[in-house]
Structures are given as C-alpha cells and as structure tokens.
Amino acid sequence: MKRLLVLVVIAVLAFTSISIAAPRRGGTIRVGLNADPPNMDPHQSTAAVDRQVFQNLFDKLVDINQDLEIVPMLATSWTISENGRVYTFRLRTNVVFHDGTPFNAEAVKYNFDRMLDRSFGSLRFSEVNLVTNVQVVDNLTVRITLEKPYSPFLSIMADRAGMMVSPTAARQAGKGFSLQPVGTGPYRFVEKRPQERIVLERFDRHWDRNAGNAQQIIYRPFTDENARLANLRAGELDMIDAVAPSEVPRLRTDPQLKMAERVGIGWQGMWIQVESGIFANKALRQALNATIDRRTLVRVVFGETAEPGNGPFPPGMFTHSIPANSRVPERNLDLARQKLREGGQPNGFGFTLKVTPGRTPQQVAQVIQSMAGEVGIRVNIEIVEFGALLSQLDAHRFEASLLGWSGRPDPDANIYGFFVTGGTLNNSAYANSRVDALMDAARILTTPEQRRRAYTDVMNILNEDLPYLFLWWPKDYKVYSPKLQGFVHVPDGMMRFRHVWLNP
C-alpha cells in the first residue's frame, strides 16, 4: 500500500514537472496595474506604469536579465569601439513590426531621428542627446556614434529609448502614435479604454517562436492596493503589481496565491534643500541624520518589504558594495547633539517636512518626527498633493521632503541627474564640483571596477554633505495565481509576459 502511494506521488510529480516544462498556448493574462497608463508611445511616455505595457508591446535593442546584465533582444550582438564612442549593433533577421513594416537598420535610424527631433519633443531626448550620428552600415548593421564616451548607453537601450516603433505607423500618426502604437513585440495593440482596460493580442509573426504563449493580455488599473489584491483573490486577475506591506507576511504562506519578491533598483529617503534656510548649515543636516534609526524605521513602517539603505545603489547593482552606500549608519544621539552645538543650535531647531498624501509617507514622517524630537529637532509634517510637491521641489521651495526614485539598472541613472550641479532632478540645489567631475568620470570609464572607484569617492562626499538622506530600498512584489507559469522577476519590476503561460 505504502509503495503504491509512493508510486502515485512520483507519478504526480512527474506529471506536474512535465506540465511545467511544456508551456501551454492560449488563454488571457489579466493584469492589475497600480495606475492607468497615460501614454502608449515610448518616445513620449513619462509614467513608470506605461513601461509595464511596453514590455510586451515593443522589443528593445537589448534587454536586462534577472542579474541586471545586458542581454540581446533586437540586436543579436554589438561591439563598442576602443574610445567608447562608437556602438555597432548587429540586428536580428526576419523581424517585422505589427503593421508589416520590416525591422532593419533604417528603422533603427528612424527611431533615433524621432527621439532627437526637437520639433517632435520626445521625452527621451535627454537620454540620447549624446548621439551625434546614426549610420546604416548595411540592412542589418547600424553604427551609433556618441559625442563622448557614455558607459550607461547600453542600459539606456534596454529601456524606453531602445524600444523600436514602426516608422510607417509613427510617420503617419505623429503625436497620435500613442493611440495606435505599433512595435515588434510578441503582443500587438488592440484597444485602450481610459481608466478601464488595455487589450493586447498575440502577434503571430513575432521573431521568437517561443514567445507569446497566451492569446491575450488585458491590463486593468486599480489605484487602491486592497482592491487590486481582492480582485486577484476573487479570480478576476491573474497577476498584480505591488501590494500593501501589511499583506506580505500572509501572502508568503497563502496557499491560493504565489508571490514573487526581490529588492528593486530604486531608492527612497529625504530630500534636504541645502541652498538656503536652516539646512544650508551642514552640521544640522548631519545632526538630523544621526537621530534616524534606519533599521527601526524600516521595521516599523515596512516590515520585511524594504531594506534599510544609505545610498542610491540597492543590492543587485555592481556598485552596491561601496561601503558608504551599503553600510547603514547606527543611530547616534550623542553625535546628533554634538552636531547641533557645532551648527549653533544646541537646543534643537524646527523644520517642515513635506510629504505626499498616502499612508506610507505619513508613517515614515511620524517615525522621523519622533526620532528627531529626542534631541529637540521639531519636525512639522505638511501633506502636499503630488503634482504640487513636485513643482515645489523643482523650484527648491521646501526645507525637507520625502520622495524617492523608482531606479534604473545602470548606477549612473540612479545618481547623476540628482546630484550634478543644476541637474533637472537635483531638488536639493546641491552643488559640488568634485562630485560633478567624479560622476562625469564614471560615465566615461568603461570597466565596472573603475566606475565603482569613482562612485566610491562620490558616495564618501555625499555621505558627508547629506543633500539627501537615503533611508530605505523598497522591495518589488508581484502576486499571481498559481495558474500563471514561467514568470521571471527582473529587479526593474517590469512584468515581461513573452514566455509566461497559463495552466488551465
């Protein structure tokens, strides 16, 4: 009897492992997004949520994998010249856009022309403006020349700037391309009803015969995280993006649902405006920093859903191990009091911390308020609507504010624009020529080891100057039905469905 049972178990195991090995065709993947994607043109899009849909609608020149390495996609191979300025891409054969237009070197050239066309006003312009020339070498070879060496270039090609749109469709539609996007991806666009759904359908002529297992993908926006999860539980969805931290421990053991979890590539913390006002005084920034217990903050507000951090490079990035980035400082109230004396405010001081509406920022703000209060630093919390807060940060009209960055695979995109003098994302109004020079150097240096050294110096300075208090690295969560198979969780948080399939 026992032997029979063992045999049955083995048979069942064998059967299930076979079903895992062989992807199943057909079905509809229903996805719950945290917002309605506003724009379907990768050259015009600004919202992060757009990129979720783009992953399946468009192919990129290259992609990133689980370990944040660059892997081939539309380009099968590439070479970089000795001086780091010329990138030559060898393109994949037999690739067509959804409208039948062939994909070739001319199409790549058209895409760069579109992004660089000032009259079109692409939001990708600043990402590719170092490109001085795109040369069609032959039908399937394209040579891109940069003004100066720029080591993050390949990682830029693994995101929106590397997504290839159909020249025929884009010429015809102009700005209206967003309404009828055409790419080479494994899924083609069917319809988008604002605030309701986006429907994609399998593209039968995709170059990857193994891609596009499901027949359809339907994206639906749910801004409320509880509603999103409830719909997944009710079987209305197959996968959702992001969950409330308080749900994570239960989801980990939930027999009905699967959860994918990993540290993302973004960073979170507090902007400090260093140009004017109380925080122009560096010692006071250091005093505030010394009062914060990052481990407790993360435990209280995020539980297991974030990691305490001290820099812009979360685990997984090759620059993560830089000590000034990965070593989380201990809380030190004596140091805080000493810095208050140094800063000429021995009895403490007050400042206004602006936060966006929503639970998490308010919780973080209250924890910081309580921690800073112990040495007499009075934190006045002010809730400001997201759009208004962004414009106030842009104009440096604030003292401190909680806002982070969703992150990009290359370290450069996680640090450069935020701390370079006059940078568009430099909310602190921080200016340090040494930091500028080091970050520029890191863009030119080609080996990871050289770049890591440059960023080590940058981080040592930032840790002393504190224009931003890096506090935590959020983890990325996807929750899905056990029917959904073959999902690979890439740290950029994007849901790539090309090799995913649905079991009945």
Next chain:
Amino acid sequence: MMRGPRAADLALAPAAEERPRTRHTYGFRYLLRRFARNRLALVGLWVVMLIIVFAVFASWIAPYSPIKPDFVNLLKPPDTGHLMGTDDLGRDVLSRVIFGTRTSLLAGVISVGIAVMAGLPLGLVSGYYRGRLDDLLMRITDAMLSFPFLVLALTIAAVLGAGLDRAMIAIGIVFMPAFIRLSRGQVLSEREQNYVEAARALGAGDGRIIWKHILPNIISPVLVQASLATAAAITAEAALSFLGLGTQPPTPSWGSMLNFAQAYLSTAPWMAIYPGLAIFITVLALNLLGDGLREALDPRLR
C-alpha cells in the same frame, strides 16, 4: 442698520415691553421638563456631556501620549496595558481615541459656529427685506445646495489646502446655506405676525425688530438644526481626515485613524473598530439630543 433707538421708540419703550406676549417666553424649567420626558434625548445629553469631559480633560484621562510612537509595541491587540490595543506606530489607541474627541468636538462646534454666524444673519436679512437681495442670496444658496455635500466640502478643502482649521472652514461654508434657508423661511412667516406689526406700529426700527422680536422666535429651530449639524460636521471632519484633507499627523482624529486603519483591517481590526465606534456613539448622541430639543421646543407638540 440701526445705530440707536429712534426718539419715538425710546419714548414708547416701556410700552413695547408690555407688548402682546411673544411665543418665546416659556420658562426654561418648563422646557427642561418637556425635554426630560424623552428618555433617549436624556441619554444623548449625558453622552454628549461625557464626551465634552473627555475632550476637556483628555490630558488627564488618557493613559499614554497620543502622539509618541512606541517602536517596541507595534500593532498589539487589546490587553490590560492597552485597552484598545496599539496602532501601526505603537501608539495607544485608547489615548488617541480620547484625544480624538477634542478634534472632533472642535471640528463639530467651530464649523457649525461658522455656518450659524454667517448663515443666520444672512437668512434674517434676506427674509426680512425680501426683494433683490433675497433673490440673489437664494440663488446662491440654491447653487450651493445643488452640490452633493461631500463634493462641495472636498472641493473647498482642496482649494484651501489640508489642515484641521481649513477643513473646519470648508465644512462651515458647506453648512451655511442650510442655515440661511432655515432662518429665512422662519422670518418669512414671523414677519407677518401681529407682534411684529405691533412693534412696528410702536415705532421700532428694522434692526430692533429683527434682533429683539424675530430672532428669539426663530432661534429654537436653528438650535435644533445646529445640534444635528454638529453631528454631521463631526462625520464630515472624519471624512475629510479619512481622505487626508483634515487633521494632519500626528494629531489624532477619528477620521484619520480610520484612514490608517484601512491597511490593517485584516491584521489589526482594533485600529478601526474603536475610532469607528467613537464616531458612531458621538453622532448618535448628538442626533438624539437634537431630536429631543426639537420635540421640547416644537410648539405643535405641546
């Protein structure tokens, strides 16, 4: 309007005191007796008084600080140390509920105060003088009343910005038209009464008539309306705070407590139950009190 009594009015003042008995002069004791006959209303009154005591003496009654986090005792279920458990930042829910009475009562009383202070004079003037001014005021109130209550409050609060003080102004503005309408309607019927005619015949000026003769006669429905509106204002403050436009952290408010409790509904239900109960009990008590007042003051029920 009228700075001082005119000569004729002054001369006849003693006579005016002996004018036909106006209806507002039932004795206070009589009213109290009538009120006390309504058991539910008495319960309402006691509860409201208890809540006022909580609000006034919150710092003595509450066992813990309502705003100081305790990072060791997060989301603790109710026990003898924390009778209502602790919240997401380890703060005592009981203490926060007790301090929340302050926020709620303040929001209720001040926003209704704003509504009455602005609405009552406008209604009096509008109903007494009629004409163009009345038309204008009535169209404005019509416009304001045509908005769903919460939509208008949200709009005003969004324009004014987040904060308890601004939320109270927003709620006050939203409640104002109801008081304009009510007082105007009362004045319309009162101004035709004999005692008003008599006062006018005796030479009383408009200001005196409105203030001394009409106002006392229309005040009881306004009081009833105010007590009911206070309950609604408390709910409104809770709603605005729930949506992040009211009380700002870390100040406790029942509405904002509920807002935060939302994320822990399945893991820490006590975070939601107690502030929810507090709102429920307070609003119920105020409504019972208001109903009792109405019955006691309504002449038709005598």
